[in-house]
Amino acid sequence: MTQAITLRLITRQAGGGEIVRTRRIDGGEALIGRGSECDIYLPDLAVDMEHARLRVTGVGRVGIESLTGHPFLVDGKRSLNVELEVVRGHKLSFGDFDLLLGQGGEGDISVTVLRREEDRAVSASVFSLKAAVFGRRRMAWTLGLAILLICLIVPFAGAAYLSRLHIHPDQQWSTGPLSKAHAFLEKDCQACHQKAFVAVRDDACLSCHKAGGDTAAIDARVTRKGSPFLPLLIVDHAAHAKLIRAMPPPPTLRGQVAQVFQTAMNHPTDRCASCHREHTTAPPDPNVPKTADVVRPGKPALVVVTDCAGCHSRLKMRLPSTGLIDTPDWNRHPDFKPLVTVGFNGPQPRLQRLSLTSAPAEANGLTFSHRVHMSATGGVARQGQVLGRARGYGAALTCQSCHRADGGGFKPIEMERDCGACHSLAFAQVGGELKALRHHDMRNVAGVLRGALGPTKALSVDPAVLRRAMAPGGLCVDCHTVRPSAGPLGGEIAPVFLVNRVLPNGDFNHGVPAHAGIGKGAAACADCHKAQASDRTQDVLIQGIATCRACHGKTEHETAAAAGAQCSECHSYHAPGQAPRTGQDRLFVALGLPKGAKPRGLPTF
Amino acid sequence: MAGARAQTQRRKRSTHESFLRHGNFRFLWASVILCAAVIAAYVFQDAYPRPSGGTALGYVLGTVAAMLIVWLALLGVRKRAVSDGHYSLKAWVSAHVYLGLSLIVIATLHTGFQFGWNVHTLAYGLMLLVIASGAFGVWAYATLPKALSDNRGETTRKQMLAQIHGLDELIHEAAQPLHRAQADIVRVSLENTDIGGGFWRRLFGYYGDCANARGLAQLAAAGEPSSRAEASAMAKVEDLMRRKAEALALARRQIHITALLEVWLFVHIPATFALLAALTAHIVSVFLYW
Numbered sequence: 001m002t003q004a005i006t007l008r009l010i011t012r013q014a015g016g017g018e019i020v021r022t023r024r025i026d027g028g029e030a031l032i033g034r035g036s037e038c039d040i041y042l043p044d045l046a047v048d049m050e051h052a053r054l055r056v057t058g059v060g061r062v063g064i065e066s067l068t069g070h071p072f073l074v075d076g077k078r079s080l081n082v083e084l085e086v087v088r089g090h091k092l093s094f095g096d097f098d099l100l101l102g103q104g105g106e107g108d109i110s111v112t113v114l115r116r117e118e119d120r121a122v123s124a125s126v127f128s129l130k131a132a133v134f135g136r137r138r139m140a141w142t143l144g145l146a147i148l149l150i151c152l153i154v155p156f157a158g159a160a161y162l163s164r165l166h167i168h169p170d171q172q173w174s175t176g177p178l179s180k181a182h183a184f185l186e187k188d189c190q191a192c193h194q195k196a197f198v199a200v201r202d203d204a205c206l207s208c209h210k211a212g213g214d215t216a217a218i219d220a221r222v223t224r225k226g227s228p229f230l231p232l233l234i235v236d237h238a239a240h241a242k243l244i245r246a247m248p249p250p251p252t253l254r255g256q257v258a259q260v261f262q263t264a265m266n267h268p269t270d271r272c273a274s275c276h277r278e279h280t281t282a283p284p285d286p287n288v289p290k291t292a293d294v295v296r297p298g299k300p301a302l303v304v305v306t307d308c309a310g311c312h313s314r315l316k317m318r319l320p321s322t323g324l325i326d327t328p329d330w331n332r333h334p335d336f337k338p339l340v341t342v343g344f345n346g347p348q349p350r351l352q353r354l355s356l357t358s359a360p361a362e363a364n365g366l367t368f369s370h371r372v373h374m375s376a377t378g379g380v381a382r383q384g385q386v387l388g389r390a391r392g393y394g395a396a397l398t399c400q401s402c403h404r405a406d407g408g409g410f411k412p413i414e415m416e417r418d419c420g421a422c423h424s425l426a427f428a429q430v431g432g433e434l435k436a437l438r439h440h441d442m443r444n445v446a447g448v449l450r451g452a453l454g455p456t457k458a459l460s461v462d463p464a465v466l467r468r469a470m471a472p473g474g475l476c477v478d479c480h481t482v483r484p485s486a487g488p489l490g491g492e493i494a495p496v497f498l499v500n501r502v503l504p505n506g507d508f509n510h511g512v513p514a515h516a517g518i519g520k521g522a523a524a525c526a527d528c529h530k531a532q533a534s535d536r537t538q539d540v541l542i543q544g545i546a547t548c549r550a551c552h553g554k555t556e557h558e559t560a561a562a563a564g565a566q567c568s569e570c571h572s573y574h575a576p577g578q579a580p581r582t583g584q585d586r587l588f589v590a591l592g593l594p595k596g597a598k599p600r601g602l603p604t605f
Numbered sequence: 606m607a608g609a610r611a612q613t614q615r616r617k618r619s620t621h622e623s624f625l626r627h628g629n630f631r632f633l634w635a636s637v638i639l640c641a642a643v644i645a646a647y648v649f650q651d652a653y654p655r656p657s658g659g660t661a662l663g664y665v666l667g668t669v670a671a672m673l674i675v676w677l678a679l680l681g682v683r684k685r686a687v688s689d690g691h692y693s694l695k696a697w698v699s700a701h702v703y704l705g706l707s708l709i710v711i712a713t714l715h716t717g718f719q720f721g722w723n724v725h726t727l728a729y730g731l732m733l734l735v736i737a738s739g740a741f742g743v744w745a746y747a748t749l750p751k752a753l754s755d756n757r758g759e760t761t762r763k764q765m766l767a768q769i770h771g772l773d774e775l776i777h778e779a780a781q782p783l784h785r786a787q788a789d790i791v792r793v794s795l796e797n798t799d800i801g802g803g804f805w806r807r808l809f810g811y812y813g814d815c816a817n818a819r820g821l822a823q824l825a826a827a828g829e830p831s832s833r834a835e836a837s838a839m840a841k842v843e844d845l846m847r848r849k850a851e852a853l854a855l856a857r858r859q860i861h862i863t864a865l866l867e868v869w870l871f872v873h874i875p876a877t878f879a880l881l882a883a884l885t886a887h888i889v890s891v892f893l894y895w
Contacts, residue, residue: 139875152886173724173893
């Protein structure tokens with residue numbers, strides 16, 4: 001007897017609960033499909049009209065065969081034709097319908113039909129953008145914490161470790177490019193920012209720039225760090241404690257408020273970095289094309305916290321120990337006090353700064369008349385003609401005959417070179433060669449004389465001869481000062497000391513064309529030095545500051561040689577006795593360096 | 606009668622004053638005066654070597670901007686607290702919008718127009734992003750609610766979805782007589798139609814590759830029906846799918862406008878958090894490497 005099929009159709013209700021309908025299919029065969037005539041009717045579009053046939057093939061066994069070639073699922077696996085034992089409780093799937101096989105009562109095959117209810121209902125939240133992206137709050141916290149981590153915590157806590165891996169996360173804190181002078185330190189923030197929350201201190205700057213320290217070690221360290229040139233070495237303007245006392249409070253209310261804030265914020269205004277500012281790009285200039293060079297200036301921007309006049313006005317009030325006279329501006333610049341040799345302590349010269357108005361008298365150990373030597377006529381001029389051009393003369397003497405230019409100044413006067421052509425010191429001829437005394441060394445002179453005359457005769461020189469030479473009208477006195485001495489001669493030749501820079505705290509550059517008589521309105525030597533009228537050695541041959549004011553501080557309308565009146569024309573902060581050295585100066589120095597040598601300071605125009 | 610209506614309208618106008626007009630543009634004026642003062646201070650300052658965040662004015666502007674940013678961000682806290690009166694939420698929002706816009710001037714002058722690839726410019730960029738997204742939000746709130754309302758007419762959003770769902774059931778039923786090839790086409794519409802879609806789809810309202818539209822096109826291209834019953838079913842299904850397309854278009858326009866209305870907040874809020882973090886990094890780093 002063929003087993004019948006008991007069909008149980010289970011329909012789930014919306015409110016819960018199920019409706020079960022049972023039907024018996026005789027004949028041991030059932031057609032499965034979407035067609036209404038099918039025994040097992042499955043109204044699902046994924047099911048064919050007559051999709052498969054289920055046939056009882058034995059006791060407790062059924063075969064299922066696709067009629068259309070479209071598969072169905074047996075326990076989740078695709079199949080076209082399969083034979084199953086119903087006791088195993090297999091599940092057939094057609095579209096959304098599941099057919100559970102089992103053993104029914106009375107030996108029937110039981111087929112339970114269930115529809116899988118998939119919840120396709122869409123909620124109203126589909127209208128909100130929240131349905132498409134993850135929550136704003138999560139996104140916000142993720143982003144915020146990521147930035148805090150990457151931009152603050154990692155650079156702060158990990159910079160030291162990461163720099164070993166050539167990663168410099170703290171570079172993102174840089175507010176702008178470093179100047180070319182410091183560009184090699186761009187990845188080494190902590191070279192300058194040595195302590196967290198402490199403004200860059202002078203120690204950091206002086207570790208490379210201090211003059212008088214171990215320069216070789218500094219140069220080696222800077223080179224190791226990759227600098228293409230050596231650091232400029234500087235000295236401070238004065239002792240730091242003095243500078244602090246000399247500095248007046250800012251003149252404006254805004255400046256005073258700013259200073260209070262800066263002091264309160266541990267950002268004092270007396271540091272190197274107070275004036276020399278890094279990380280600042282050049283101000284936008286429409287006339288300059290934008291290039292990397294414009295963005296990165298040559299050296300740190302100089303911001304003058306207190307200018308020269310600021311400290312050098314009423315300085316005595318703030319710094320009673322100072323010997324400096326106030327210079328509130330160029331027009332009130334005190335007159336020059338040249339450095340004058342006023343005599344000697346033994347062989348050592350006594351030097352004094354004397355005011356020009358006090359009629360200073362030089363006592364340099366010489367007797368010398370500029371007028372006689374520079375006269376266009378007379379014996380000296382004749383001697384110059386006789387010496388001829390070949391020896392650098394050929395006519396009456398000029399300033400340059402003795403004062404030989406050396407940079408912005410002159411080489412020190414040397415007797416043998418500058419006087420010796422006329423004032424010969426030859427004392428004997430040996431084998432056709434003239435023997436000359438080494439004039440500047442009296443002990444040597446005595447020794448040479450002894451050697452020349454022979455040891456036994458040395459003492460036989462008549463002291464009267466020497467005394468005559470040193471007496472008024474004598475040979476030595478022509479040029480030298482003779483001072484009394486306790487020796488057998490009763491006198492001796494005084495030492496000679498010629499001051500090379502009479503204005504040691506200012507930088508008068510003789511090489512400037514306007515100072516060398518070159519150009520319209522330029523000053524010639526005689527405009528400032530009245531040498532041709534000077535008969536006495538005692539004359540201090542420089543003019544007062546009024547001579548400088550003939551050009552400096554004047555407009556071009558007033559004089560063709562008008563020049564600036566800034567303090568920096570003659571003084572610089574770190575070396576008051578020198579005018580500031582420009583990049584051009586350094587470039588010329590660099591050009592003259594031997595091959596491979598590094599210049600000191602950035603050589604640029 | 607007409608007089609009474611006019612009075613009602615007047616009252617409506619006065620009670621529906623927007624946050625932009627709040628207090629006779631009080632905060633707009635405050636913002637304009639603040640910006641004018643800041644610009645004047647910037648122009649007349651004597652900054653050397655150049656204006657920047659490191660000058661006296663730079664620090665002042667930076668402090669003002671940072672305080673403003675924190676205060677503006679506190680709107681998120683304020684809006685969760687219910688209160689009224691002089692410092693109503695509307696007043697806060699009005700001040701938030703106008704003072705927020707004034708930040709463009711204050712923070713830009715704080716930078717001294719110095720920008721670079723650093724955390725400082727990151728904070729500035731994020732601030733501009735927050736302001737731009739906020740400005741978009743103001744525009745969206747001013748114009749889009751009307752568009753939303755016009756689009757949906759008298760239909761609620763739930764009704765729109767119910768309509769699509771109902772049509773799906775009708776299509777499923779109507780397609781029962783169809784053979785496999787046509788039935789598969791119908792299934793594409795039933796099973797693959799995504800009403801909303803992803804972020805960009807919603808934002809740009811692009812649904813050109815809609816499964817229902819694709820199904821409709823395929824149905825038109827499908828061969829002749831084999832029987833009259835099938836022909837009738839196909840005609841019915843096609844008609845239902847067209848109706849579904851219309852219902853989908855309506856819902857999707859709603860979704861698109863909603864996306865435009867909401868999208869700025871998805872930028873504004875996370876960017877605000879990012880800005881607060883970058884601002885913290887900016888300020889701390891300046892003092893760290895002081």
